[in-house]
Amino acid sequence: MSKFMPSRRAAHKTMLCLAASAAALCLAPAATASPWPDHPIQMVVPFPPGSSPDTLARLIADPLSKALEQPVIVENKPGAGGNIGTRYASKAKPDGYTILLTINGPMVTAPTLYKKTLGYDPTTDLAPITLVGTSPNVLIVPADSPAKSVQDFVAMAKAKPNTLNYGTVGPGSSSHLSMAMLEHQAGISMQQIPYSGFPQVVSAIITGDIQASFMVPGLAVPQISAGKVRALAITSLQPSELLPGIPTMASQGYPGFEAISWDAMFAPGGTPEDIVDRLNQAITQILADPSVKQKMAALYFSAAPSSPDQLTDLMNKDKARWGAVIDRLHLSLD
Template structure:
């Protein structure tokens, strides 16, 4: 479990607000009595879709009713999130959320048709992944400290790739720049794969990208993996240091996932779903399966998830405000 998220879980999982016993017994008694829809605000394929399907299968088995993934792609996740927010708050429509749709869109887009904290009820966090700080192989820096020295000696000369404006790779590097006092040139791409390809080709100097995408390249002589972005070392690559321990104290950025329901969903139903989610993610086989996908399994209470999103919004909102990042 990633240390920052674990702290939230321990802080608030034990402080869950007591449910109304009468309302709880009535709402949960027959739930679920029919299939549950899990909205995935992305296109089929990719890590988010794969996680949604793994969780849907496992949760369906535990709850005794099928859980079916409904891909609603478009608008950077806005279409799917809006559809989920407008669904009946009865526990039969859920949505898998991630940093971009839950905590970045609300502080990035002024005309967003949904509000994460107003329109959704958290169920629980459901896993995450570190980003890796990667450089091209011939950059004369073999550690984060050496990279900091190099960049500070050549302000505005070194470049970094991202998967696009306001993506996690972009925001994480902007956070890194500000924490470390660096001046780097941003080169946005249309996705993680082309950005990594140009790094391998030596066209850009560095980037933050998902650790999963670079694990197959750890022995590749064309790139160098310096550190991971999380507060603690990753189980996926425990020999890699964190950025925080390598010269930028307090630095932390985590790609994360969670489940939410439309606001107004009965607390007893949320509690039932949370207990099922926690049980699924505590399973040893599930942890191993997610690790094979490049994810670290962890869970939280609904209250912990809400608190985490509030802090995540504040962090990325500050970065966006300071940099003037915008999207079309």
């Protein structure tokens, strides 16, 4: 036998070693891969502490931590109507360790309002997880206003074109676009007065500096109950158990008039589907908890979990509705 030729026993031993090495390589990924999650998760909220998105996020974070057996840490990144924090989350690594709770504005109207400077595309840079909660807006007027209904208010506006003032929290906000939609449907024209926040809008309604506003119920209802302002309508298609006794816009001559505020959970685009599914299942179970529902109701939000596809459908529907309003206004905030 040539000295360069291995013996049969040596060759057999070499083949066994190679087979063992190959088997070890095949098993290595499964043995070393870390299960998700294995460290804390960041829940980005693009609004300040104390805001309704922040409150909802903290309501979900604790039970979600227990469900995933890892801390879920709420981090506020406010600014630009929620666009800054939403953009931050959209650029995060899609590994399941950054999630986002935001409202409809940054996801639906911002891409139309900020065509040049938004810095993210909600349809590709963020992956829907689930809808969290919904809340109608409320149309309010001063307590001593002659208007007792939407029809009365529209008649007042028609009698004094471009004279009545309405308050908003800025151009392109839900309060602005909702009134612009009413102006279009009712054939009226009024003057927008922007304020820095809804507390200032409520104060202006009470003093009579403005004649109306669509606004969030959390700030409106206490003043309604105190008799300082009057509610004319809510903007859901159906009456709300959270706002009993207040008729809908649809029931007062404006069928299809809907302006719902919603909060939803997203992950960076490209996050693995199994992680998205697990988050969806965990958050859905949390939102079914009666104590969570009760706490959300105190904020005038109804728990409304959904599938990722249902959330995508809602976004597309809202984008079409509000995009038409924005186009009629020729409104751009770039």
